[in-house]
Amino acid sequence: MTGHTGTGAGGPIAVVGIDCRFPGARDREEFWQLLLDGRVTAAPVDPGRWSADGLPDGAGTPIGFLDDADAFDHRFFGLSPNEAAAMDPQQRLLLQCAWRALEDSGVAPRSLAGSDTSVHVGMMSSEWGTLHLSDPAAMTAHRGSGNGYCMAANRISYHLDLRGPSMAVDTACSSSLVAVHLACTALRSGEVDTALAAGVNLVLTPALSVFYAQAGLAAPDGRCKPYSPDADGIGRGEGVGVLVLRRLADALAEGSRVYAVIDGGAVASDGRSNGLTAPNRFAQAAVVRRALDRSGVAPGDVTVVEGHGTGTRLGDLIELSALGDLHGDRTAPALLGSVKGNVGHLEGAAGIAGLVKICLALQRRVVPASVGIGHDLAVAGLAPLTAATRLPAGTVRAGVSSFGLGGTNAHLVLSTPPRVRCPGGAGGDATVLVTGSATADGLARNVRALAAAATATPPGHAAQLGWSSTVVKSGLRFRAAVGAVPARLADELDRLARRLDDTPPAPAAPAGPRVALLCTGQGSQYAGMTAALARCCRPYRDHLADAADALGPLRDGDPDTRVDRLLTGLPAPDIDDTGLAQPALFAVQYAMGATLAALGLRPRIVLGHSVGEIAAATLAGALTLDDAARLVRARGAAMSALPTGGGMLAVRAGADRVRAALGDTLGARDGEVVDLAADNGPQACVLSGTATALDRIREQLRADAVDSTVLTVSHAFHSALMAPAIGAVRAVADTLAVRPLQIPLASTVTGTVLPAGAVPGTGHWVGQLTGPVRFAEAAAGLGSPTHTVELGPRPVLTALLRGTGAATGATALACGPGPAATGAELAEVVARLHTDGLDVDWTGWFEPVDRVLRSLPGHVFDPTARFWFTRDTGATAVTATTSAGTATAPATSTAAPVPRGDLAAAVLAAIGSVSGHDPATVGGDAVLGRDLGYDSVMAMRLADELEPHVAAGLDPAALAPDLTTVADLIDHVRSAAGARTRGGVPT
Secondary structure, three states: OOOOOOOOOOOOEEEEEEEEEEOOEOOHHHHHHHHHHOOOOOEOOOOOOOOOOOOOOOOOOOEEOOOOOOEOOOOOOOOOHHHHHHOOHHHHHHHHHHHHHHHHOOOOHHHHOOOOOEEEEEOOOOHHHHHHOOOHHHOOHHHHHOOOHHHHHHHHHHHHOOOOOEEEEOEOEOHHHHHHHHHHHHHHOOOOOEEEEEEEEOOOOOHHHHHHHHOOOEOOOOOOOOOOOOOOOEOEEOEEEEEEEEEHHHHHHOOOOOOEEEEEEEEEEOOOOOOOOOOOHHHHHHHHHHHHHHHOOOHHHEEEEEOOOOOOHHHHHHHHHHHHHHHOOOOOOEEEEOOHHHHOEOHHHHHHHHHHHHHHHHHHOEEOOOOOOOOOOOOOOEEEOOOOEEOOOOOOEEEEEEEOOOOEEEEEEEEOOOOOOOOOOOOOOOEEEEEEEOOOOHHHHHHHHHHHHHHOOOHHHHHHHHHHHHHHOOOOOEEEEEEEOHHHHHHHHHHHHHHHHHOOOOOOOOOOOOEEEEEOOOOOOOOOOOHHHHHHOHHHHHHHHHHHHHHOOOOOOOHHHOHHHHOOOOOOOOOOOHHHHHHHHHHHHHHHHHHHHHOOOOOOEEEEOOOHHHHHHHHOOOOOHHHHHHHHHHHHHHHHOOOOOEEEEEEOOOHHHHHHHHOOOOOOOOOOOEEEEEEEEOOEEEEEEEHHHHHHHHHHHHHOOOOEEEEOOOOOOOOHHHHHHHHHHHHHHOOOOOOOOOOOEEEOOOOOEEOOOOOOOHHHHHHHHHOOEOHHHHHHOOOOOOEEEEEOOOOOHHHHHHHHOOOOOOEEEEOOOOOOOOOOHHHHHHHHHHHOOOOOOHHHOOOHHHOOOOOOOOOOOOOOOEEEEEOOOEEEEEEEEOOOOOOOOOOOOOOOOOOOOHHHHHHHHHHHHHHOOOHHHOOOOOEOOOOOOOOHHHHHHHHHHHHHHOOOOOOHHHHOOOOOEHHHHHHHHHHHOOOOEEOOEEO
C-alpha cells in the first residue's frame, strides 16, 4: 500500500469493478480501444429519436448516441414485457450494467442479496418520464414505478436485494462524480462494505439541444473541443457506467483486482457567482485543493488531470484559470485532457465517463490522447494530452473534475493500484469452467463468451480462469460447465454451445442431483490405469497418494508395488495379480470418491461390486481409510496365495435359467466345485469353480442355446474354492473399528440395502469371499437416482445396471473411460453434476495458487427484446417486441402445454393482458413471478381480470407470484368457478 496516504477514516477506496456503455463502445474494453484510437462518436440524430424538421435551431445537432439503447433482457431480471416497456430505459441500462460491473469485481451478483451494499446513481434528466407521464388517462402502476430518479437506484437495490443506502443524485453535470464521492463516504464511515456508484444519460428529446443552441453553448458539429482555440460549444452524448467500490484494505485482503485507488475527494458549490449557471474560478480551485488536502497530496504530486472540459470557451477558460492557480508553480506540468472530445458531454454521466477513463489509464499505466484539445494551453503547470503517454514508474496520481451547471463541483484524487504479484497456476491440470443464465436461451450466448475468454487465456492461467468462473458465474437458474485440460477448454465450450443451440437446457435441480455411486470389481483393472487422471487432476492425485500411503508397498520390500507407482504406466509387476489388482482398484475408487466428497457431493446411496464393496463402505463411512487398506490388502494377498486352477464363466442368461438348464448343482459332479459367483441381472450371471467342470458346462449351455464366455482370471472367485482365504481375512476383519454407515449401502453381499446406521461386521467381509455377488438384487434397491457415477478405471457396472432395469432414466457418468482416458474425465463428471444442480465446494478442486480472480466476460444479455416509443405517437405507443416484432415469450424451460378450454383461454388472455406476454407462448409450468414477471400489484390486477369468471372469488394464495404456476392458476379458477373436469381438460 506504499504511496496511498489518504487520511479518511476508512482509508483509500479501491475501484474493483467497472462496466460501461458509451457511444461506439459496448463495454469497457471497446471504450478503451475507442480512446486509444482517438475516435469521435458524434453522429446525425437517429430518426428513431426525433425528426428535426420544423423544430428550432439545435434540434438537429449531431449527438453521440448509444447503439441499441432500446435493447433490454427483461426475462433475465424477471420482468414482464409490459413493465419493461414502461421503464425508463436509463433504469434498464443501469440494471444490466450493474450486474456486469459486479461480475467484473469478482462477485456473483446474487451473492450480495441481503447485504448492506449501497447504490448511488448520478443522473440529471428523465425525458422518458416527460414522454410517458404527461397523460393521466394513460397512467399505469408500471409507468409510475418505471420513472423517477430515485427508482433508477432503487430498482438495482430491489432486483439484487441490496439493503444499504439507495439514492439518486442530481447535481446536473457533476451528478455521477458526486454519486461516487457519496459512495466513498459511505465506505469510509463503515456504513457499507460494498458500494455501486453509477451515472447514466439518454437523450430522448431535442429539448436540451435546443436550449444549448439558444444559450450559445452548442457546438454546431456536435463535437466537444476541450481547451482548444477552436472550441465552439458542447457536443452531447449518451452513456452509462457503473463502478464497484470497496475499501482498499478489504479489496487487497480478499484478492480483488484493483483498477485504481480513490485517495480522497471533495464536493462544494460555486455559491453566488456571476449567475446561476456561471462557473466560479475560485470555487473550482477550492474544491480541487480540498480534495488534494483530504488525500494527503500536493498539486505537484498529480501527474494527470481529467478536466471537465466541455469545449465552451468561457467555461474552459475559467477551469484552466482555476487549475493554473493550483499547478502554476510546478517544474513538470500536469497532463490535461477530457474524454468529452471522444464521446461528448454525457451530462449526468459525464463524471463517470471521465472516471472510467482515468481508472483504466492508471491500471494500464497509459493515458490516451485527448481528442480535439488545444496544443497550447497558455497556462503554466499544465500540458495538453496530445498523444498517448506512458505513465512513469511508481505511484502515479490523477485528478478527475466534474462541474455542475448549477454550481455543484466535484473532484476526486486517484492513484495507481498497488502492485500485487499474481502467480501462475498449474498449467497442465484439467479444470472446470462454468457459466449460467436466468433464461434457457441465454446459456449458449454466455458459453460462447466464455469460450472466447478461454481461447485468450494462457494455459498457466486456465485454472485461475476456472476458479474465477466458479466464483462469479454462480447462482443462476440455468447452468453450463465443461471440464477439460487447458488445450481443450475452448473446443469443449464451442461444442457445448452448439449442443445448447440444438437442445434447450433444463434448469438446475434446486435440491441438487440424487447420486448413486457405483464401485467396480476386479476385472476392470489394466496396466497404467488412471495414469492420465493422476497426471491431470490434482485432487485425485492427492487422494490417491493418501490411499497409497495407507496401503504401503503391496509386496514387502518392493517400492514399485506402491499403488501410485503401479498406476504410472511404467514397467511394473503384473497388475492382474490379485494381490495387486484388488488394492489398486480400491485406491482408485477411494481417490475418485474422496475427490467428489471434498467437492460437496453426498450420494444418496453407494453400491460396490465384489471387492468394490470395500471402497463403497469406506466412502459411506463404515471403514476408515487405514482399516479399509488393511482389509483389502489382506483380502487380495490371501486370495493370491491360493492354488491356481479355478475358473469363471460369464453366462448370457439369468441365474434362474442357468439353474433350470444345469440343475441345483449347476452341473457339478462329485469332487467338483461350481457356484453362482454373481447374479448380474435377468440376462447375465457368472459361474465359478473347477476349470474342467466349467469347460463341460460351457458346452452344455451352448447346446441349450445359451452363450457364455470364459473369463481370464487366476482363481475361482466367489466360490467354495476361496474358503482357505477366510482365516486371514477374518483375522483382519475382527480388528476393524466398529463404525456405522453414514450413507445407505446397496450391498452385493446381502442383496439388500443396509441403511445408514447399520454396521457391516466381520461376517459381512468374510461371507463376501465365498458368497455370490448379488448385484441385481442390490441394484433394485438403488431407488430413483437422477445420476449414477461409476468409480473405477473403466465403466463396467453402468452397462450391467442397464441390464437389470434399475435406475432407469438416470444420467450415467463414469470417472474412468479405460485406456483412452485423457485425464479430464473426473473434471467432466464434476462439470455435469454442477450443471444439474450440485452446489460444488470448489475449494476442493482448485488449489490455493489457482484461487486468483481473472477477468471474465460480463454476462451477455439477450439483445433481441426491444422496448421503445415511436416518434409520431409518443407516450401511447410503448411496445414490447423482439427483433422479429412479436411479443416476447416467457422464460420457461419446457413450455408444458396448457389444457385448452374456455376457462383456460380466459386465464391465458388475462395473463397476456396484464403482463404483455403472448398467451400462445405461455407454458403451464411457467411460474407467475419467476417466469412471467408478476409481482403483488400485477397479481391483484390479474385477480380483477379473472373476477367475472369465478363465482366464489379467488383465494389470494392462488396468486402468490413466487409459488403459482399457470396450470395451478387455471385449476384454481376452474375450482372457484365450479367447473368440472372431464379427462383433465377444463370445461
